[in-house]
Amino acid sequence: MDLALLRTFVTVHRAGSFTRAAALLGLSQPAVTSQIRTLERQLGRPLFLRQARGVTPTTIGDELAHKAAPHLDALVEIAETGLDDDSSLRTLHLAGPPEFTAERALPALTELTGEDGQQFALRASFGNAEETLEGLAAGHHDLAISTARPRGALLTATALCDEEHVLVAAPHWAEQIGTGKLGPNGAPVLEHAPVVEVHESLPFVSRYWASVFDSRPAGPGTVVVPDLRAVLACTVAGAGLAVLPRYLCADALERGEVVALHEPAVPPLRTYFLVVRTGTLAMPHIARAHEWLQRAAADWC
Numbered sequence: 001m002d003l004a005l006l007r008t009f010v011t012v013h014r015a016g017s018f019t020r021a022a023a024l025l026g027l028s029q030p031a032v033t034s035q036i037r038t039l040e041r042q043l044g045r046p047l048f049l050r051q052a053r054g055v056t057p058t059t060i061g062d063e064l065a066h067k068a069a070p071h072l073d074a075l076v077e078i079a080e081t082g083l084d085d086d087s088s089l090r091t092l093h094l095a096g097p098p099e100f101t102a103e104r105a106l107p108a109l110t111e112l113t114g115e116d117g118q119q120f121a122l123r124a125s126f127g128n129a130e131e132t133l134e135g136l137a138a139g140h141h142d143l144a145i146s147t148a149r150p151r152g153a154l155l156t157a158t159a160l161c162d163e164e165h166v167l168v169a170a171p172h173w174a175e176q177i178g179t180g181k182l183g184p185n186g187a188p189v190l191e192h193a194p195v196v197e198v199h200e201s202l203p204f205v206s207r208y209w210a211s212v213f214d215s216r217p218a219g220p221g222t223v224v225v226p227d228l229r230a231v232l233a234c235t236v237a238g239a240g241l242a243v244l245p246r247y248l249c250a251d252a253l254e255r256g257e258v259v260a261l262h263e264p265a266v267p268p269l270r271t272y273f274l275v276v277r278t279g280t281l282a283m284p285h286i287a288r289a290h291e292w293l294q295r296a297a298a299d300w301c
Contacts, residue, residue, distance in 0.1 A: 003075075006068050008035040009047065013065040014154045014278050015137070017054035024139045024277070069279065076282040090285035091121040095135055096145030098126035099228040099248060100163075100272060105145055108296035109289055120285040136275060142286050144275040145293075156281075157273040158290075161297040165208055165268040168249055168258040169193065169241040177241075177261060194222030194240030196231050204243040211268040232258075245270075247300065272297075 012021040012032065022029045040047050047061035057065065096105060106124060113122050127135065129148040136144040137154055149157050169177065177193055195205055195217065202221055209217045223239045225231055232249055235242040236257045252258045274293055281287045 002039075003072070005035050005039045005042075007072055008032055009039055009061075010065055010069045010072055010279070012036060012048065012055065013057055013061060013069075014152075015054075016056075016152055016154065020054075020137065020154070073279045073282045076279065089119060089121055090283075091123060092143065092285050092289050093141045094122065094124045094143050094145075094289070095127060095132045095141040096124075097128065097132075097147065099245075101126060101145060102229075103248065104296075104300060105293060108293060112288060112292055120288070133275065136277060139277070142276070142280065142283075143289055146273050146275050147270055149273055150275055153278060155275050156278045157275045158294070160272040160274045160293065161300045162269040162271050163245040163247060165204065165243050165270065166246050166249060166253075167208060167212075167241065167243050167261045168235060168253070169261055170236060170238040171256065171259055172238060173241060174259045174261060195219065196223045196225070196234045196240045196242040197221040198224070198226055198228060198231060200224055205241075207270075208243040208268050212262070212264045243268075 008021065008025060008027070011025055012018060015021040015024060018029050018032050018036070022032045025032065036047060043060070043064075045060045046058050047064065048055035048057055092109075094101070094105065094109065101124060106122075109122055113119055125135070125141070129146045132141070132144045132146050133148065133150050133155065135141050137150075145160065146157070173193060195202065197203070197205055200221060202217055205217045205221075209215055223231075223234050225234060228244060228248055231242050232244055232252060234240075235244070235249075236252055241261060246253075249258060253260065274290060276286060276290065281290060
């Protein structure tokens with residue numbers, strides 16, 4: 001059986017779409033369709049059911065993918081390891097949320113760009129979870145950090161770490177609000193406090209209120225800036241209250257530039273996932289970065 005046909009088949013099986021598989025393989029969609037039809041003729045069985053959106057594997061298709069994929073991944077690993085020597089500088093394309101990627105992931109990964117026999121070039125791009133996962137699935141990135149766990153067989157996710165969210169404000173706002181003053185639902189009395197957020201929908205504040213107080217925040221955002229680092233800067237400057245990841249505001253809390261308005265028994269958490277296209281961990285530079293970030297994350301939690 002032609003290995004090229006099997007490679008195309010496994011890619012379609014993981015992608016769930018001839019179009020997406022063609023993009024990943026660098027082939028035209030008709031070429032992918034032709035290869036799958038050839039393989040189906042050789043086996044005498046249909047491997048996929050064509051649907052309006054993508055394809056669904058048949059039972060035979062699932063069975064073949066289960067048997068063939070590990071061997072194809074092993075062949076890729078052998079080929080890539082042979083290329084991975086000191087004279088071959090590979091490029092890792094990383095994508096993730098701007099704040100976490102800049103503050104956590106990139107400082108950790110830059111240690112692998114030195115002259116220690118594990119070097120690779122590093123390129124990073126920022127985006128929300130949807131943009132990042134779409135880019136990874138399309139082959140634009142090698143490794144992604146996401147706050148959403150992807151669905152389907154094309155992408156494989158590993159839990160990386162949890163971030164704790166903290167309700168904070170500058171000291172003078174804390175004095176006006178009263179850090180121990182609670183309303184009927186157990187929430188701090190915040191009716192007159194302006195809110196600093198990353199989006200008009202108040203994603204961080206709303207999630208905090210729903211998780212901790214089982215309610216919705218009282219008012220709209222007063223200052224909306226699309227970066228949590230800017231949210232922290234505005235909060236330190238006294239623009240209002242905000243919900244921030246603890247890792248991002250820990251230094252400001254220690255310096256007294258902001259104070260925690262509430263300390264719930266169970267603080268809200270958000271999980272980050274490390275995501276790759278299924279099978280690409282056979283590539284040494286991706287595997288190194290994946291393992292290195294997991295090790296680094298042990299100190300982030």
